[in-house]
Amino acid sequence: xxxxxxxxxxxxxxxxxxxxxxxxxxxxxxxxxxxxxxxxxxxxxxxxxxxxxxxxxxxxxxxxxxxxxxxxxxxxxxxxxxxxxxxxxxxxxxxxxxxxxxxxxxxxxxxxxxxxxxxxxxxxxxxxxxxxxxxxxxxxxxxxxxxxxxxxxxxxxxxxxxxxxxxxxxxxxxxxxxxxxxxxxxxxxxxxxxxxxxxxxxxxxxxxxxxxxxxxxxxxxxxxxx
Amino acid sequence: xxxxxxxxxxxxxxxxxxxxxxxxxxxxxxxxxxxxxxxxxxxxxxxxxxxxxxxxxxxxxxxxxxxxxxxxxxxxxxxxxxxxxxxxxxxxxxxxxxxxxxxxxxxxxxxxxxxx
Numbered sequence: 001x002x003x004x005x006x007x008x009x010x011x012x013x014x015x016x017x018x019x020x021x022x023x024x025x026x027x028x029x030x031x032x033x034x035x036x037x038x039x040x041x042x043x044x045x046x047x048x049x050x051x052x053x054x055x056x057x058x059x060x061x062x063x064x065x066x067x068x069x070x071x072x073x074x075x076x077x078x079x080x081x082x083x084x085x086x087x088x089x090x091x092x093x094x095x096x097x098x099x100x101x102x103x104x105x106x107x108x109x110x111x112x113x114x115x116x117x118x119x120x121x122x123x124x125x126x127x128x129x130x131x132x133x134x135x136x137x138x139x140x141x142x143x144x145x146x147x148x149x150x151x152x153x154x155x156x157x158x159x160x161x162x163x164x165x166x167x168x169x170x171x172x173x174x175x176x177x178x179x180x181x182x183x184x185x186x187x188x189x190x191x192x193x194x195x196x197x198x199x200x201x202x203x204x205x206x207x208x209x210x211x212x213x214x215x216x217x218x219x220x221x222x223x224x225x226x
Numbered sequence: 227x228x229x230x231x232x233x234x235x236x237x238x239x240x241x242x243x244x245x246x247x248x249x250x251x252x253x254x255x256x257x258x259x260x261x262x263x264x265x266x267x268x269x270x271x272x273x274x275x276x277x278x279x280x281x282x283x284x285x286x287x288x289x290x291x292x293x294x295x296x297x298x299x300x301x302x303x304x305x306x307x308x309x310x311x312x313x314x315x316x317x318x319x320x321x322x323x324x325x326x327x328x329x330x331x332x333x334x335x336x337x338x339x340x341x342x
Contacts, residue, residue, distance in 0.1 A: 041252045077271055082255050091269025092259075147277075154272055154313040155260060164272030166260035190319055197257065199304075200319035 022109065023116050027052065035122060037193040044195040047079045048100070051193065055117035057127050058181045064117060067176070068110035071102035074168045074176070076157065080197075081166040094165060123184075126191055130180040135213045142214030146170070150201060150211075158218070167197065174212075174219035182212050250332035253325055257317060266336045278311040289337035297330045 023033050035053035038044040055064075077094045078084040086095040105113060121127075137145075146152040156170040157163040163170070173182060184191070186208050189198035203211065248256075254266075261270040261280040268282035283289060292300075299307050301321070305314030317326070334340060 040246060041248050041256050044256065045252075081260055081271060085259075085264060085271050087264055091267070091273065092263050092271045094271060149312065151311070151313040151315060154276060154315070162275055164260070164275070166270075166272055188319070195256070196320070197260075199257075199315035199317055201304075201315060202319075 022113055023052070026103070027113070033120070038195050041195055045080050045082060049079055049102075052117060053120055054123045054192070056119055056121035057123045058177060059117065060176060060178055061114050061118050063176050064114035065107075065110050068102075068105040068113060069107055071104060073099070073101075074172070076165040076169070123192065126184045127178075127180045130183040130187075132179040132183060132212055133209060135209060136217060137210050137214040139217065142210075142217060145207075145211065145214065150203075155197075170215065171218045171221075174216040179212050179216065182215060183208050186211055247322065247325060247328075250325070250328040253321060253329055254332055257320065258329075261313070276313055278313060280314070283333055283336045286337045286339040289333065290339040290342040293341045294330050294334075297333055298326055301326045301329055 027033055030048035031050065031052040032038075032047070033052045035051070037051055037053075038047065075081075078099050081094075084095055084098045085092050087093075143158075146158045152158060152170060153163040155164040155167040157165070158170050160169075160171065185198070186201075186203060188200055189196040190200060259266075259270055261272045261276075262268055262283055263270040263280075266283035268280045268285075270280060273279055281288065296308055300310065300314060302316060302318040302323070304316035305311040307316070321329070
């Protein structure tokens with residue numbers, strides 16, 4: 001009987017996947033794949049994973065394919081950190097027992113899901129406003145910006161062992177994200193997600209370019225590419 | 227009568243979706259506790275590597291040294307706007323002025339203090 005159920009399930013998952021149905025099924029259990037973004041904090045607190053309804057505007061396809069086969073945590077304190085923090089003797093600490101791991105996909109499923117995700121592009125208008133010029137930022141200058149001038153490190157890990165924990169790690173950002181998305185999100189996080197935990201730092205066009213260049217530099221470094 | 231109810235209902239839906247104001251408690255939980263801590267004691271999960279530690283909102287002595295206007299400015303425009311740390315970001319694009327005013331009152335409740 002059990003075997004029969006498994007066969008039926010497998011058959012179903014094959015069919016569903018062939019029709020791009022995995023997004024509507026498994027993925028939609030934890031991700032918002034239809035939009036709009038959360039309109040209230042109550043909804044934002046309840047999020048189990050990042051919104052995927054604009055995945056095609058956000059992610060690099062090759063990274064999706066790779067990560068879905070070998071998922072590693074990007075947000076050290078989970079999607080909404082508030083649900084994964086407890087008070088400790090020296091202050092607040094992450095409660096790992098509350099964190100859930102992402103399901104591992106086969107290469108075929110990862111490739112198929114990534115292709116489906118890349119079709120989701122409701123924010124082409126925001127992306128079209130960004131143009132990334134070629135350029136680079138010296139390591140020292142970028143570090144100064146992340147630390148002293150902009151304070152990104154308060155909430156983000158800017159190196160594997162340095163920075164804050166509530167936001168997604170920055171040292172792999174450019175591996176994961178399209179450059180125009182990074183620029184647009186830095187320019188106005190609220191244009192993408194009204195209740196985003198990311199503040200708008202009112203950066204100039206020039207500084208947005210520099211930040212994207214620095215994120216790209218960081219992600220190209222040997223140990224930061226995974 | 228039915229028409230009136232319809233417009234009232236439409237207005238209610240519209241005002242909720244456009245003007246929904248969050249409570250100070252939820253805004254504090256969402257944006258402040260990551261650095262200022264669940265208990266507001268300045269010991270949030272992000273502080274480990276910070277060069278300047280976040281303010282302890284339960285410390286009546288230091289909090290009474292700030293006016294409501296200064297607190298409002300710090301939240302809206304960031305720490306640098308009051309010559310404090312850049313690690314405190316500006317929340318003016320995230321929160322409405324009304325929500326920031328509510329947060330200032332929430333801080334006063336946490337420190338059990340006013341400006342002295």
